[in-house]
Structure formats: C-alpha cells, structure tokens
Amino acid sequence: MNISERRADFPILNTQMNGEPLTYLDNAATTQKPQAVIDAISQYYLHDNANVHRGVYSLAARATDQYEAVRDQVAAFIHAPQRESVFFTRSTTDSLNWVAQTYGEQNLQAGDEIVVTALEHHSNLVPWQQLAQRKQAQLKVIQLTSTGELDWASAQQQITDRTKIVAVAHCSNVLGVTCPIQKLARLAHQHGAIIVVDGAQAVAHQPVNVQTLDADFYAFSGHKLLGPTGVGVLYGKLALLQTLTPAQFGGEMISNVTWEHTEFAPIPQRFEAGTPNISGVIGLGAALTYIQQLGFAAIQTQERQLTAQLLNGLLTFPDVTVYGPQQVAQHGPVVAFNVDGIHPHDVATGLDLAGVAVRAGHHCAQPLMQVLQVPTTVRASVQFYNSAADIARFLAALQAVKEFFQQ
Numbered sequence: 001m002n003i004s005e006r007r008a009d010f011p012i013l014n015t016q017m018n019g020e021p022l023t024y025l026d027n028a029a030t031t032q033k034p035q036a037v038i039d040a041i042s043q044y045y046l047h048d049n050a051n052v053h054r055g056v057y058s059l060a061a062r063a064t065d066q067y068e069a070v071r072d073q074v075a076a077f078i079h080a081p082q083r084e085s086v087f088f089t090r091s092t093t094d095s096l097n098w099v100a101q102t103y104g105e106q107n108l109q110a111g112d113e114i115v116v117t118a119l120e121h122h123s124n125l126v127p128w129q130q131l132a133q134r135k136q137a138q139l140k141v142i143q144l145t146s147t148g149e150l151d152w153a154s155a156q157q158q159i160t161d162r163t164k165i166v167a168v169a170h171c172s173n174v175l176g177v178t179c180p181i182q183k184l185a186r187l188a189h190q191h192g193a194i195i196v197v198d199g200a201q202a203v204a205h206q207p208v209n210v211q212t213l214d215a216d217f218y219a220f221s222g223h224k225l226l227g228p229t230g231v232g233v234l235y236g237k238l239a240l241l242q243t244l245t246p247a248q249f250g251g252e253m254i255s256n257v258t259w260e261h262t263e264f265a266p267i268p269q270r271f272e273a274g275t276p277n278i279s280g281v282i283g284l285g286a287a288l289t290y291i292q293q294l295g296f297a298a299i300q301t302q303e304r305q306l307t308a309q310l311l312n313g314l315l316t317f318p319d320v321t322v323y324g325p326q327q328v329a330q331h332g333p334v335v336a337f338n339v340d341g342i343h344p345h346d347v348a349t350g351l352d353l354a355g356v357a358v359r360a361g362h363h364c365a366q367p368l369m370q371v372l373q374v375p376t377t378v379r380a381s382v383q384f385y386n387s388a389a390d391i392a393r394f395l396a397a398l399q400a401v402k403e404f405f406q407q
C-alpha cells in the first residue's frame with residue numbers, strides 16, 4: 001500500500017491539531033472519511049436529491065436506484081445470501097436495540113436466558129439487560145481468560161437449553177481480541193438459541209461472511225468503516241425476519257392501509273419506516289467501494305504492522321500496563337493501556353497537546369472495566385491510513401507525558 005497516497009485521500013489527515021500534525025489514533029470511536037465519501041454525499045445533494053421509493057419522476061428513480069444499489073453492495077460485502085436480509089438503521093446501537101425490541105420481545109418468556117460476554121460494549125449489553133428485566137429472563141455472562149479472550153469453559157457452562165439469545169461482539173473495542181463467532185454460533189444453535197453479533201469493530205478490519213459465521217443477526221455502523229455517521233446496518237436470516245412484527249410503523253413500510261388494517265410492505269422495506277438516511281446510505285456505498293478497491297489483504301498487512309509497532313512500543317515502557325493479549329498475533333488494531341500513577345485523562349490530554357488523538361475513559365464497557373479492576377484506560381486504535389510516523393509520534397509523546405508527570 002502506498003501510504004502517502006492513501007493518506008492524501010483523507011483531507012483531515014493533512015491538518016494540524018494544537019499546532020502539531022494530527023495523529024489520529026481514535027479510529028475505534030469513528031474513522032476518518034475519504035474524499036470519495038464526502039464527494040458521494042455532496043453529489044447526491046447537488047444533483048440527485050429526492051425521496052426514495054415514492055416518486056415516479058426521474059430524479060426520484062435515480063435516488064432510489066442509488067439507495068437500493070447500496071443494499072446490494074452491503075449484501076455482497078458481508079456475503080448475505082440475499083439483499084432482503086439487509087436493512088438500514090441509524091447505527092450498531094439502533095440495530096441491536098431493534099433485535100431486542102422485535103425478536104426479543106416476540107420470543108422471550110420468563111425463565112429464559114440471554115447470554116452475553118464480559119467484554120461487551122454497552123450497546124450489546126444494556127438492550128439485553130433491559131429486555132431480561134421486562135421479560136423476567138436471566139442475563140448470564142461468559143467470562144474471560146486472564147489474557148482477555150473468551151473463556152470457552154465458561155461459554156459451555158453459561159449457554160444452556162434455556163438460552164434463547166447469545167449476544168457477542170465480533171471484536172472487542174477495548175481488548176483487541178476477536179471472538180470465535182463460528183464456534184459460539186454452533187454452541188448456541190445446538191441449544192436452540194440464536195446468535196446476535198455486534199460487528200462494529202470487525203467490519204473495517206477483516207472480511208466478514210455472515211453465512212460462514214452462521215450469525216442469525218449481524219449489526220454494524222457506517223461511521224466505523226469510513227462512512228458517514230447516522231447510518232447502520234442490520235443483517236438478519238430471512239427465515240427469522242419473516243417471523244417478526246416491525247418495531248416501527250408509518251410511511252415506506254406499508255403496502256396497503258385502511259382505517260382498520262395495514263398490510264406491511266415486503267422485507268426489507270417493512271423494517272425501514274419513514275424516510276431513511278438516503279445521503280448516509282449513499283456515503284456508506286462509497287466507503288465500501290473504497291475499501292473493496294483497497295482490498296482486505298492490503299488493509300490487514302498495513303494494520304498488522306502498525307499494531308505490532310504500537311503494542312511492542314507500549315510494552316517497552318516498564319510502567320505501562322497493556323490490557324488484553326500481549327502478543328501481536330492475538331491482537332487486533334485496538335490497544336488499551338494505563339501508565340502507573342498517571343490518570344488516563346491526563347495521559348490523553350498530554351498527548352492531545354502533541355497533536356495525538358486517543359480515547360480515555362471506560363469505552364462504553366463499564367462492566368469490563370470492573371473485570372480489569374480499573375475505572376478507565378487510555379486506548380489507541382489504528383486504521384490502515386495511519387503511518388509508522390504516527391505511531392512513532394505517539395510513543396515519543398507518551399514518553400514526554402511520562403517525563404512531565406513523573407519528574
């Protein structure tokens with residue numbers, strides 16, 4: 001990969017923060033956007049703006065064609081068996097809440113079990129916790145090993161014949177680990193449960209095949225894979241979707257309405273009530289095109305090198321604790337750490353002064369922070385468009401922050 005050419009595709013990467021070159025290492029929170037995505041959104045508003053699925057005029061047809069073409073693109077991107085299995089939401093959070101509010105509401109009974117893991121983001125925990133409370137179901141947690149990976153013995157113990165839903169992140173937004181989705185899906189299915197996968201941290205970094213994973217539902221956000229905010233995706237197995245009553249009602253999702261009765265539109269329109277985020281979906285399409293042109297082989301090679309430099313660099317500091325696996329082979333592009341005696345917010349603020357953007361906090365995973373026995377951590381996360389110079393600047397800035405606080 002020609003990294004300087006790729007960086008030139010992302011206008012914001014050539015700007016400054018606090019008088020220093022921007023070193024953006026908060027990619028797990030949201031990715032930067034290439035010019036191609038920005039252009040696709042403005043192109044739509046400049047030349048193609050109309051509502052979708054409604055007008056008979058050419059402009060409306062053009063907007064509809066572009067919107068629906070992205071559905072095909074997403075289906076191909078995650079290897080969905082058919083386009084009807086894919087519908088657009090606002091975000092991963094919205095997608096996961098949708099599953100809880102439809103499948104969960106319509107299938108759970110008192111005494112049933114929902115199983116999550118100890119590394120879940122609040123988005124894949126709170127909707128299930130609240131559903132369990134509404135249904136008097138039990139929320140159970142698969143524990144982690146000492147290196148932050150899923151404890152398989154715990155998975156086998158927690159998933160039982162009472163389990164109806166297993167909800168798990170494909171990749172952790174804190175520990176940098178990938179969960180064994182295929183294996184978990186087999187276990188869940190053996191017990192008659194479905195598996196709901198939070199793909200927010202996976203889709204930008206590895207090819208996803210929902211059929212090989214055997215995921216019943218798979219959720220992700222556009223903004224974490226170079227696309228705009230405000231657009232998300234939910235994939236669902238068609239046979240499951242066909243059993244579900246929509247969560248929202250109104251325009252777009254009907255085929256016939258009388259005072260007494262409504263016939264719903266076919267899937268997937270049935271699940272997209274109201275005017276969708278048309279420009280967001282078109283922007284997401286441009287992001288997928290960009291990623292596909294680059295290819296995951298090149299993306300993964302670059303990200304593995306950057307992760308190795310980041311992780312190994314952090315491990316050279318004797319007073320830095322890295323959470324999750326310490327070997328690059330097991331580590332995705334997200335690294336959470338703490339520096340002895342310096343508050344994570346002070347570390348992040350010190351780095352900010354050197355133009356380095358990292359996250360400090362609980363990363364929307366407060367129960368995981370309890371497991372790690374820390375209130376918060378610092379988190380640096382890379383994307384293929386980061387350079388070796390970015391990581392070197394980060395490590396040098398961290399050394400300077402340590403010297404400042406430890407003198």
Ligand SMILES: Cc1ncc(COP(=O)(O)O)c(C=O)c1O
Nearest residue numbers: 091092093121123173200201221
């Ligand atoms: C693992 C994981 N799940 C879910 C989310 C929620 O994504 P969004 O805020 O786009 O809904 C995030 C965002 O950080 C995440 O990292």
